Amino acid sequence: MRSGRSRRPRAETVGGAPLDLRPVTQAGLRGLITIVKERWDRPVFLVLASVSLVALGLILFFIFREAFPVLREIGLGGLFGARWNPTGNPASYGALPMIVGSALVTIAALLFAIPLGFAAAAFIAEVAPRWMKDVAKSVLELLAGVPSVIYGFFGLMVVAPAFQRAFGLSTGRTALTASVILGIMALPTIASLAEDALTAVPNSYREASMALGATRWQTIRRVTFPAAFSGLIGAAILGMGRAIGETMAVLMVAGNAPQITASLLKPVRTLTGAIALEMGETAMGSTHYHALFALGVILLVIALVTNGLAEWFRGRLARKHGR
């Protein structure tokens, strides 16, 4: 019966639509034609979409593959040692100075970027009149689009000399300088995502609060911010991801001394800085080379975890308000 149908030269139709309702995979030649003519989109888009996934997979694979030998050569203890001196004799490849450097710079940057970013977001989302909102949002987007080397330049020429004079230092290229520049760079990300989170809070909450005689500030503090909480956390974490992964600007102003310090007024080297500085000077396949890839793995893991966390928090916000 099946073959009898599909052999018909023209499908029987009712009201313009074919009467044959069998799934295309069972409808013989007509089904095949349907697949080619009308359902080509799924496989094509599947291939296109998988390209980016495959690319990510390949990047992960190669970085892990290049990083792996370092474990055999110096072990996990060696990798997380406190001394980074690849050209010394004996050479040491402890990543701790860079991990601490990255953490110090990032935390200090967020300490001022998060409050400032949230405040800017609250102003844009809750207080500013329409025209100012538009201006502020485009300024934020502009800030986010400035190449990082320009920020580094600004840090080198303006911020570093200022700190050198202000604190009487031998060099202005310190963790603090890097933090300030990183904070400025993370600010647009944090402010713009936090603004999205605040805007996603239903207006009915604000109305309810205002109708109870709350002031605008009370409404922001007690209703809008708590309701947007997970989105705000997501914004902060993505800002952190931005700060920890930044390379060029930090390289220019952090001073790049691979030392473990808790002082913001000393030069530090970050994970990103170490890779960018040293990769060009190492012999391919050397321990140093593999150790730099291991730094890359550490950075990658931090980035993936922060992004995952941020998405989770932002998703939670969306579910909470049924969007």
Place this chain on the structure above:
Amino acid sequence: MVGQESGTTTARSIDATRDWLERNLHSTSIIETERFSFFYGKEQALRDVSLGIPLDGVTAIMGPSGCGKSTLLRAFNRMNELYPNTRAEGTIRFLGQDLLKADAVAVRRHIGMVFQRPNPFPKSIFDNVAYGPRVHGLRNRAQIAELVEESLRRAALWDEVKDHLKKSALSLSGGQQQRLCIARALAVRPTVLLMDEPCSALDPKATDRIETTTRELAQELTVVIVTHNLQQAGRISDHVAVLLADGVLAEFGSTKTVFANPSNDQVADYLCGRFG
């Protein structure tokens, strides 16, 4: 001001307000509008509305869609100005004071509001009701708890939620959420309660409960309710204002009189359900 100082029993405060009105203003209207007009940008939503909301009973504001009834209600607690580009003309007096020149935050402590869709905060049931008092500086835990219970009782919700006050308000049914919103408004101990089509998102049973609660509340405070439901207005209101297209007040009087004997043909058509 009036209505908040009577101590423990809020039910008595309406009597105090009545005395005050008679003594000082020789009036029984708690809110009076005089040639009140309202504009959204260039569009005029209300035209020269003059009426007095009586202190006692429930006043219903009715009219076809887009006639400005919600705008009029929201003018009473200055909620309209949360939108940009609005403008008001004429005067509204609340207890003799110029409402439009008053401090909006102070006004809203006296004139509470319940919205069309239940809009509890994503907080616990307790925190929802306690929000107003806390915002107004009440810190004493025992007093807050007392006020929460009192407000939930007045909104006829206490028995259903007393064992899980810590649960999220969003876990309640639509009707319960709306009664929670009423309780939340009552916790500020307002003199007037505005209700903007409070039952339009609810089923008949939940609607019935809200209507009963509203009737009871009218013993203690002034209730102004916007509704497009003629039967509802007939059931719960003592006075009715009918706005017609373009925001003109066509009729204002006791519900019985207006329903039985409308003075205006258009109002008669509206009440017969011929439009709107």
